[in-house]
Amino acid sequence: MLEQNIENAFLNARKQIRKSCDLYEWCRDDENKYEIISHPRRIIEINIPLRMDNWSIKTFTWFRSQHNDARWPFKGWIRFHPDVSRDEVKALSMWMTFKCAVADIPLWWAKGWIIINPKELSITELERLSRWYVRELYKYIWPEIDVPAPDVNTNPQIMAWMMDEYSKLVWIYSPGSFTWKPVSSWWSLWRDKATAQWWVFVLQKIMELKNISIHWKKVIIQWAWNAGLTVTQMLQDLWAIIVWIADSAWWVYNENWINLEKIRELKKQKKSVIEYEDAKKVSALEILEMPCDILIPAALENQITKINANNIKAQIILELANGPITWDADEILFRKWVVVIPDILANSGWVIVSYFEQVQNNTNYYWSLEEVNEKLKYKITLAANQVFDSSVKYNTFLRSWAYIIAMKRIFDAMKDRGEI
Secondary structure (H helix, E strand, C coil): CCCCCCCCHHHHHHHHHHHHHHHCHHHHCCHHHHHHHCCCCEEEEEEEEEECCCCCEEEEEEEEEECCCCCCCEEEEEEEECCCCHHHHHHHHHHHHHHHHHCCCCCEEEEEEEECCHHHCCHHHHHHHHHHHHHHHCCCCCCCCEEEEECCCCCHHHHHHHHHHHHHHHCCCCHHHCCCCCHHHCCCCCHHHHHHHHHHHHHHHHHHHCCCCCCCCEEEECCCCHHHHHHHHHHHHCCCEEEEEECCCEEEECCCCCCHHHHHHHHHHHCCCCCCCCCEEEEHHHHCCCCCCEEECCCCCCCECCCCHHHCCCCEEECCCCCCECHHHHHHHHHCCCEEECHHHHCHHHHHHHHHHHHHHHHCCCCCHHHHHHHHHHHHHHHHHHHHHHHHHHCCCHHHHHHHHHHHHHHHHHHHCCCC
């Protein structure tokens, strides 16, 4: 059984930034720049008392980290999850800043987290908690300052409740106060397809630049959530072979292929893939070391570490989770010639589409699906090209040059504003 390594996510993020600063002369020669970029501007902590259905009171702790505001506004996800620390929230807000910058989007990042297991709440308790969240938060967010969106265990319905509560508090209908709302509440067109399409765009572009065909490549994806299933279907449509798929507890394997329609039915009916027939079952800690061409870690942080990096057999890793590979594992994978498409590039599609939604909300003019698709593909493939070309020129990680491109944009904005 693989030993699990728990590393402080904030220290991991700082190490990734430090490594990139050392490669970038403007940052390497000025320690102050590293200090500025490796800490969030502010951390907000609030305790939310919630009346439960049985009339008892439970208090839930909420964090929000606002990392960098060189180009306003902040933009950050809201996560409902029982396992969190201040440092993890800080790390996630830092990674989000770099996603915005590498995609060259005029937003900067924050991260919000309520310490809770939402599966233990009724639908009415979840709605009350969501609205309480906004009542406590609205002094710190508005469309021109900080615009939240959903993350783990949050969804468009929760965003709709929050947007509605915010609009009531400020007496103005404000669809741009939250993004990834239902289409009926003016989410940008594309819905579930958009949450997967940019990953495919990035993977296709990097493989094209490496002269590698996606046809018949064997793929492992770590998390069978909605967007994860959508991206696997898109890859299968491109003639890739999905051989491993998982939920939060179990993995199923078939060396020929996985029937995604049956997986969807099991997730819908049983909430798990464990009853999938004609497949081997293994634990989540074993899956990352299994043979494949493309590995897609799509769960949480610190999945590939110095403990298991040498056992990775994939040729390409597409990071869909935030920070799934630690900084020391990056070194090992680079020496093994594994191509790692970093999260700050692969996941930048989230902020691109959120930006599109906010632009449409603010102008009250909405684009066609084709227009959203065209703009997204242009924006994210341009970023992939820039990162790849620089990494080849300087013979280093894709991640390092994604950070360097992002840092230059951040420092240029801070310099122009007189902050450095």
